[in-house]
Amino acid sequence: MKIFLFPLRFPLRFPLRFFAPLALCALAVGWAGCGEEPAPPPPNIVVILADDMGYGDAGSWNADSKIPTPHIDRLAAEGMRFTDAHSPSSVCTPTRYGLLTGRYAWRTRLKHGVLQGYDPNLIDTTRLTLPGILRQAGYATAGVGKWHLGLGDAERTDYSRPLRPGPVSLGFDTYFGIPSSLDFEPYVWFENDRALALPTDSIAASRPCCKEDFFRGGAIAPGFRHIDVLPRTFEKSVEYVMQAGDRPFFLYVPLPAPHTPWLPTEPFLGSSGAGTYGDFTAQVDAGVGDILDALDEAGVAEHTLVVFTSDNGAYWEPEDMEAFDHRANADWRGMKADIHEGGHRVPFVVRWPGKAPAGSTSDELISLVDLMATFAAIAGQALPDDAGEDSYDLTPALRGEFLDGPIREATVHHSINGVFAIRQGPWKLIEGLGSGGFTHPVFVEPGPGEPSGQLYHLGDDPGETNNLYAMHPEVVERLSALLDRYREQGYSRPLAGPASPD
């Protein structure tokens, strides 16, 4: 068959991405077989990550919630809601690491706790990240909000110097946000690799009495106001959506809320029945609505996958429940920072028009580390063995396909104090006694002859009240061995392995 050759100048008038597949097709099968429509471009992807929002805050997961969340509920009505989704850690930094790399953060130098505002970058710059793999697929990549993964490579970040390595060294084309939580100094905005203003002023710590407006004293940039951070994060996100061009885009929006300090702006004061926490969470919901409106207005909603989730459970104590009759972590045991479900079981919803069935619910056991493999698959990118080592592709669940078994072999949880748990099917094994987090007692030494860990059957006992460790030594042994293997081998998903010799 004769192969048609273009004059040299012809392809220059056409984008290479359209020409190249046609040319390859012509070479392979001849021109006659090349009439098919090219595959549609992959969808835009927006990930909104709330900070310390609990499983029981949005009405879709808790009909008794005292907080109005019409926009998150709209996402649930138009998408797929998950009931067994988990943050890989029960605190901020390690969850963000896991989301952006598809790898558990306890494999890094960070074995417990979180980074602070002057800590260096945590993500190895040679590592392929979620924005990195999407950029390889032709996406524009942007982040807006709370970074909290360290900046620079000095022992103490110097905000007068370029903030590298940082988000723009790790796959983001652009980034606008704050370095860490809204309760850690320095209080500054940065854009890409520069502080917008240096933290040359100082601010006293908040009132010692009150959890609700807690922040640490320290350096602050002139004009920086804590209360502006949440609204500005949404404004910049909306701005990005409205100016996005023809390329598919990935927009990562890690919010600073409803983490302390709880600082709802005036229109939201009194808008919930759960105090300033509830009002701040209502403001989070309204901002989600602003982003959804922007997608509608820009005419891209039908071609955009939206995820809304949270980085860990709510910091909501028994006295808060008592005061407001609101269960921010629903009926799950414990709270933020704990190894129990209240620490890491999070709201998670995906709206993927035409793919994820609208108004559906999935009880698939998933982790936020799975976004890497999932979005790589959606963008048509193969995940190399040295990236996303703990990440599973969730697209079969998102498409509502029949599954004859769980997608993940097992899932690892981690508390602020570095306590591990592993979950497989209904079984959850916790290494050690106590919460490992904020709930007392944190650590418990086993008495003579007592079990050294906790084993719960979440199917029969979702509240983790009945420790079956001593009753089921065979389950303890199996899950312990699996957790040890995951720790030792450096990955927990199936790898492709070396290419076959042929």
Ligand SMILES: [Ca+2]
């Ligand atoms: Ca958090």
